[in-house]
Amino acid sequence: MSMDRLLEGIAAKQNPTVAGLDPKLAYIPEYILKESFEKYGETLEGAADALLVYNKGLIDALCDIVPAVKPQAAYYEMYGWQGVKALAETIAYARAKGMYVITDGKRNDIGATMQAYASAHLGVTEVCGKNLSAFDADALTVNGYLGSDGIEPLLSVCAKGDKGIFVLVKTSNPSSGELQDRQLATGETVYQLMGGNCETWGEKLPGKFGYSGVGAVVGATYPAQLDELRKTLPHTFFLVPGYGAQGGGADDVAPAFDDNGLGAVVNSSRGILCAWQKEKCDGGEYAAAARREAIRMRDEIVARIGEIKLPN
Numbered sequence: 001m002s003m004d005r006l007l008e009g010i011a012a013k014q015n016p017t018v019a020g021l022d023p024k025l026a027y028i029p030e031y032i033l034k035e036s037f038e039k040y041g042e043t044l045e046g047a048a049d050a051l052l053v054y055n056k057g058l059i060d061a062l063c064d065i066v067p068a069v070k071p072q073a074a075y076y077e078m079y080g081w082q083g084v085k086a087l088a089e090t091i092a093y094a095r096a097k098g099m100y101v102i103t104d105g106k107r108n109d110i111g112a113t114m115q116a117y118a119s120a121h122l123g124v125t126e127v128c129g130k131n132l133s134a135f136d137a138d139a140l141t142v143n144g145y146l147g148s149d150g151i152e153p154l155l156s157v158c159a160k161g162d163k164g165i166f167v168l169v170k171t172s173n174p175s176s177g178e179l180q181d182r183q184l185a186t187g188e189t190v191y192q193l194m195g196g197n198c199e200t201w202g203e204k205l206p207g208k209f210g211y212s213g214v215g216a217v218v219g220a221t222y223p224a225q226l227d228e229l230r231k232t233l234p235h236t237f238f239l240v241p242g243y244g245a246q247g248g249g250a251d252d253v254a255p256a257f258d259d260n261g262l263g264a265v266v267n268s269s270r271g272i273l274c275a276w277q278k279e280k281c282d283g284g285e286y287a288a289a290a291r292r293e294a295i296r297m298r299d300e301i302v303a304r305i306g307e308i309k310l311p312n
């Protein structure tokens with residue numbers, strides 16, 4: 001149920017990481033851009049085609065060693081409906097290759113509108129009595145700061161379709177403390193309260209390995225909070241962004257894991273996408289360079305946490 005498929009993928013591949021698919025034209029090798037622009041002109045359609053070709057090359061190179069991808073919707077929306085089509089095709093391609101797909105949309109709204117987001121990204125949309133899948137990701141990042149009526153619609157969609165959500169709790173950005181670290185009259189911080197909400201919401205989506213379908217986003221840039229939240233949120237699986245380009249390393253993310261080497265999946269986007277540029281290798285090697293970086297990241301983290309075991 002819920003997050004179990006992600007945990008099974010992590011254990012099978014002995015790799016607790018997710019590759020962030022946040023593509024920009026500046027990261028895409030010249031030969032891909034040239035072909036897409038020749039086909040569709042220097043248009044949004046040409047750019048979106050290049051994104052998709054680039055993503056497919058990455059997915060092909062990573063799918064046997066990395067359990068999940070996280071496309072961030074903004075990088076597709078910036079190319080209009082053509083970009084959004086590339087997002088949908090990226091999700092379908094990655095799922096067909098056996099990867100768990102977390103759409104990073106950080107969505108939230110009031111209940112009725114949230115229901116529409118839930119249908120769009122995780123559930124089905126009814127058309128003339130038929131239930132059709134729109135984006136059909138495995139999980140979605142969401143903003144819980146509108147309150148529980150913005151989360152409830154997701155829980156029923158997740159229960160029906162074996163899907164999960166990751167709720168923003170303590171985000172990786174430098175200013176996250178402006179709101180999230182504020183202390184409430186009860187003495188707890190706002191992020192602690194939100195973390196507690198994840199445990200409560202997760203009771204509706206229990207998982208067979210102890211982690212529910214309601215995960216939490218906690219940044220690699222805040223290792224002390226990762227440590228604290230791992231201890232206080234035993235049923236909440238963490239999505240940990242901030243490794244690599246934002247400065248987080250293996251030592252920072254290690255506290256996010258439990259004694260079985262489970263408990264978190266660590267994201268790297270630019271670190272993987274731009275590996276070929278960092279290595280200064282030929283564009284034709286971009287996918288191989290991404291794979292090398294994914295292996296380096298996996299090995300660095302697994303060396304800290306040990307073997308990953310699924311509890312019985």
Ligand SMILES: O=C(O)c1cc(=O)[nH]c(=O)n1[C@@H]1O[C@H](COP(=O)(O)O)[C@@H](O)[C@H]1O
Pocket residue numbers: 020022072104106141170171172173217218219241242243244245246267268269270271
């Ligand atoms: O929800 C997220 O994924 C997220 C939450 C957060 O607190 N910080 C954060 O960086 N992210 C996302 O994680 C990715 C980080 O990208 P890199 O810094 O390039 O690895 C981006 O897609 C961000 O939008």
